[in-house]
Amino acid sequence: MNGEIEPETSSSWLGLDGRGVLIAGAGGIGSACAKAFIGGGARIVLVDQDQARLEATTKEIHGPCKAIVADLSVATSARMAVKQATEVLGEIDIFIHCVGINQRKPVLDVSEDDWTKVLRINLDSAFWLAQSVGRSMVERGFGRIIILSSVSGLLAHPDHAPYAASKGAINQMMRVMAREWAPFGVTVNAIAPGYTETDLTMDYLERDGNRAKLQKMVPVGRLGTTQELTGPALFLASPHSSFITGHVLYVDGGRTLV
Ligand SMILES: NC(=O)c1ccc[n+]([C@@H]2O[C@H](COP(=O)([O-])OP(=O)(O)OC[C@H]3O[C@@H](n4cnc5c(N)ncnc54)[C@H](O)[C@@H]3O)[C@@H](O)[C@H]2O)c1
Numbered sequence: 001m002n003g004e005i006e007p008e009t010s011s012s013w014l015g016l017d018g019r020g021v022l023i024a025g026a027g028g029i030g031s032a033c034a035k036a037f038i039g040g041g042a043r044i045v046l047v048d049q050d051q052a053r054l055e056a057t058t059k060e061i062h063g064p065c066k067a068i069v070a071d072l073s074v075a076t077s078a079r080m081a082v083k084q085a086t087e088v089l090g091e092i093d094i095f096i097h098c099v100g101i102n103q104r105k106p107v108l109d110v111s112e113d114d115w116t117k118v119l120r121i122n123l124d125s126a127f128w129l130a131q132s133v134g135r136s137m138v139e140r141g142f143g144r145i146i147i148l149s150s151v152s153g154l155l156a157h158p159d160h161a162p163y164a165a166s167k168g169a170i171n172q173m174m175r176v177m178a179r180e181w182a183p184f185g186v187t188v189n190a191i192a193p194g195y196t197e198t199d200l201t202m203d204y205l206e207r208d209g210n211r212a213k214l215q216k217m218v219p220v221g222r223l224g225t226t227q228e229l230t231g232p233a234l235f236l237a238s239p240h241s242s243f244i245t246g247h248v249l250y251v252d253g254g255r256t257l258v
Pocket of ligand 1: 025030047053070071072097101121149150151192193194196197199
């Protein structure tokens with residue numbers, strides 16, 4: 001299934017029937033995306049380093065979904081995962097990067113290990129996976145790449161230096177990929193969520209009244225849900241977004257307005 005599908009000629013409004021989707025990261029947001037894309041008629045390969053998490057997610061999904069275990073912070077493993085996913089899907093039409101960690105520490109306490117770990121998992125994995133997937137998409141003349149950024153790529157949250165650096169870098173990396181690959185039918189965009197309840201944020205939200213403090217900073221008055229990220233991801237993967245590339249879509253209840 002090469003090339004663009006016109007929305008009006010697709011059998012469903014989303015135009016995702018039969019599309020091959022690689023989702024890196026089977027956590028809260030990656031799993032929600034996997035379920036939403038299966039619901040939209042796509043075929044999925046999920047990659048994560050956590051086998052138990054992959055098993056739990058694939059059990060909940062009723063549809064074509066295969067799992068691959070890999071440490072995606074290592075370039076060779078990331079490339080191998082793309083190769084294996086391509087063997088399963090035939091072609092990867094859509095790639096969604098949902099891998100990430102955070103280490104909340106003041107700048108003066110960040111160690112070399114902290115810095116390297118966050119940058120390798122958040123940024124290196126996105127670069128090596130997108131490069132590998134992008135190579136085939138450019139050759140075929142079609143592709144959709146969506147990378148999970150964060151409001152931290154724009155705002156200066158204390159205790160977030162490595163995480164914020166990784167997300168700011170993702171935004172710029174995404175823009176360069178978008179510019180280079182636009183002539184080849186490949187769009188590259190980022191989704192930047194505000195605080196959303198997943199394993200990434202759960203412990204922090206439960207401590208020291210953090211949830212209430214953070215909710216007050218969101219004009220909508222609450223935190224986001226993973227389901228509120230799947231609509232934007234489906235849209236950016238669909239034929240309806242064919243003229244949108246290099247964009248950071250904030251899904252944050254207005255957090256970046258404050
Ligand atoms: N949850 C939020 O509030 C929020 C807000 C802004 C941005 N984001 C971004 O969204 C993305 C997904 O976050 P989430 O909330 O679903 O987090 P999550 O913790 O639920 O999932 C992250 C997944 O990444 C996997 N992972 C970590 N290191 C890996 C590695 N080396 N190789 C392979 N997999 C690895 C974990 O096993 C986990 O399944 C991340 O990029 C995160 O920064 C999340």
